[in-house]
Amino acid sequence: MPHEQIEASAGPAAASPWDDVAVRLRAGGLRWTPQRRTLIEVLREHEGHVTASELIARCKELDGTTTPSTVYRALDLLEELGLVKHGHGHDGREEYHILPQQVHGHLYCVGCGSTWEIRPETAAVIVDALASQLGFAVDLSHVTISGLCAGCHD
Amino acid sequence: MPHEQIEASAGPAAASPWDDVAVRLRAGGLRWTPQRRTLIEVLREHEGHVTASELIARCKELDGTTTPSTVYRALDLLEELGLVKHGHGHDGREEYHILPQQVHGHLYCVGCGSTWEIRPETAAVIVDALASQLGFAVDLSHVTISGLCAGCHD
DNA sequence: GATCATATCGCGAGGCGTCGCAATAGCGAC
DNA sequence: GTCGCTATTGCGACGCCTCGCGATATGATC
Numbered sequence: 436m437p438h439e440q441i442e443a444s445a446g447p448a449a450a451s452p453w454d455d456v457a458v459r460l461r462a463g464g465l466r467w468t469p470q471r472r473t474l475i476e477v478l479r480e481h482e483g484h485v486t487a488s489e490l491i492a493r494c495k496e497l498d499g500t501t502t503p504s505t506v507y508r509a510l511d512l513l514e515e516l517g518l519v520k521h522g523h524g525h526d527g528r529e530e531y532h533i534l535p536q537q538v539h540g541h542l543y544c545v546g547c548g549s550t551w552e553i554r555p556e557t558a559a560v561i562v563d564a565l566a567s568q569l570g571f572a573v574d575l576s577h578v579t580i581s582g583l584c585a586g587c588h589d
Numbered sequence: 590m591p592h593e594q595i596e597a598s599a600g601p602a603a604a605s606p607w608d609d610v611a612v613r614l615r616a617g618g619l620r621w622t623p624q625r626r627t628l629i630e631v632l633r634e635h636e637g638h639v640t641a642s643e644l645i646a647r648c649k650e651l652d653g654t655t656t657p658s659t660v661y662r663a664l665d666l667l668e669e670l671g672l673v674k675h676g677h678g679h680d681g682r683e684e685y686h687i688l689p690q691q692v693h694g695h696l697y698c699v700g701c702g703s704t705w706e707i708r709p710e711t712a713a714v715i716v717d718a719l720a721s722q723l724g725f726a727v728d729l730s731h732v733t734i735s736g737l738c739a740g741c742h743d
Numbered sequence: 744g745a746t747c748a749t750a751t752c753g754c755g756a757g758g759c760g761t762c763g764c765a766a767t768a769g770c771g772a773c
Numbered sequence: 774g775t776c777g778c779t780a781t782t783g784c785g786a787c788g789c790c791t792c793g794c795g796a797t798a799t800g801a802t803c
Contacts, residue, residue: 466750466799488789502753507790509751523732527681527697527760528789542725557722564714570672571696571705577730585724620769622779642759656783661760663781681790682759 452518452534455478459516473498474509478519478533487521487529525579532576538562540575546587550579606672606688607633613670628663629653632673632687641675641683679733686730692716694729700741703734 447515453475477493482564486509510531513519520535525543540553540561553561558575565571601718607629611621641661648655664685667673670726674689694707694715707715712729719725 447749460798464750468799470753493738500753502791504754504791505599505752523677523681525731527677527683529681542719542723542727545728547733551723551725553719553723557718560718560722561715564711564718565696565707565736568711569696569705569707570742571659571698571736573696573734573736574699574743575734579733580727580729581731582719582727588724588726615770616779620767622781624782654783658761658784659782706751 450480456513456516456518460462460512465512470494470498470501470505470511471512474506474513475503478513484530484532485521486524487531490531497586520576522577523579524582530579535576536578538574541579542584543579543581544584544587545581549584551584553580602743605633610667610672614666619666624648624652624655624659624661625666627655628660628667632667635668635687638676638684638686640678641685644685656717674730676731681693684733688729692728692730695733696738697733698738698741699735700737703738705738715735 454578456471456475460467460471460556473494475488476497480493481512487510490510491501491503494506510521514521514560518534522530522532522541524530525545537555538558539555540558542551542553544547544551553575559573562573565573610625610629614621614625627648628644630651631644634647641664644664645655645657645660648660657676663673664673668675672688676684676686676695678684679699681711692712693709694712696707697703697704698705707729715729716727719727
């Protein structure tokens with residue numbers, strides 16, 4: 436086997452936040468295991484939101500020996516590193532936001548079942564209202580707010 | 590522990606919304622069963638919010654034969670009658686609001702674990718913002734929004 | 744390459760919530 | 774009071790999520 440190729444720092448490929456997970460883990464005395472490697476592979480495939488069960492299922496496809504508890508624990512770890520962020524769907528089930536970039540909220544229409552996003556500008560109105568009136572700094576992205584969309588409302 | 594008391598028909602006691610549940614059920618072709626009677630007893634004991642497990646545990650104390658599925662199904666029914674309303678705590682677990690009167694939201698501080706209410710006036714700001722910007726009629730009471738309270742924030 | 748401390752894994756159990764099914768029992772009709 | 778329709782119950786099984794425990798394997802050190 437030839438030596439593994441070292442990524443040249445001049446490489447033009449966009450640096451992915453997943454690339455240095457191994458390093459970051461080891462820096463904290465944590466370990467880079469096959470199970471975590473698999474999970475990162477799976478996360479690379481996704482964008483936006485994924486449910487925990489979807490992640491577990493996909494990991495199991497790739498590995499077969501993956502167990503749910505391992506995935507949940509690895510996700511907790513990645514959340515501490517800021518690479519994912521968990522929230523709850525309208526029914527309380529867990530959802531993971533991959534590479535959370537901007538604050539946005541989630542809406543679920545109980546009429547038609549579709550989901551909507553609260554864009555950052557609108558979210559800001561809500562966050563500001565609660566901050567000024569209650570001094571509470573809310574994290575709108577953690578839950579899915581239910582309601583009726585324009586189409587189902589009238 | 591409150592002792593049992595037979596309700597005198599001549600009693601001028603304020604009519605409780607629970608009093609005519611039996612009638613309302615039968616009016617819809619539904620039935621008034623011992624299990625439902627027990628649940629109503631339990632609900633009479635509470636105000637505000639209760640978790641599903643608390644209700645189930647208390648029903649089991651009173652009856653012993655109560656099973657969770659029966660309680661959940663009865664709660665669904667009462668929700669259709671408008672007597673309770675379910676929501677989700679910060680961790681996604683179910684919570685029941687007893688006799689929901691006014692629209693209010695729920696806040697959970699991830700710092701200290703305390704819970705706060707969003708008063709109707711403040712809730713209105715949020716509801717209006719989403720209504721005017723997205724045409725979405727949200728139900729703020731369905732979920733618990735996480736964040737940091739004034740004390741934990743700074 | 745061998746050693747060792749310990750982070751991590753897989754397993755099993757448990758609580759929560761949902762659903763389908765066969766048996767039971769309200770309750771309206773007679 | 775009895776009958777019969779069918780709403781409801783209890784059970785069992787499942788999926789989701791968490792946790793504790795003993796066994797394993799990472800990776801730092803020599």
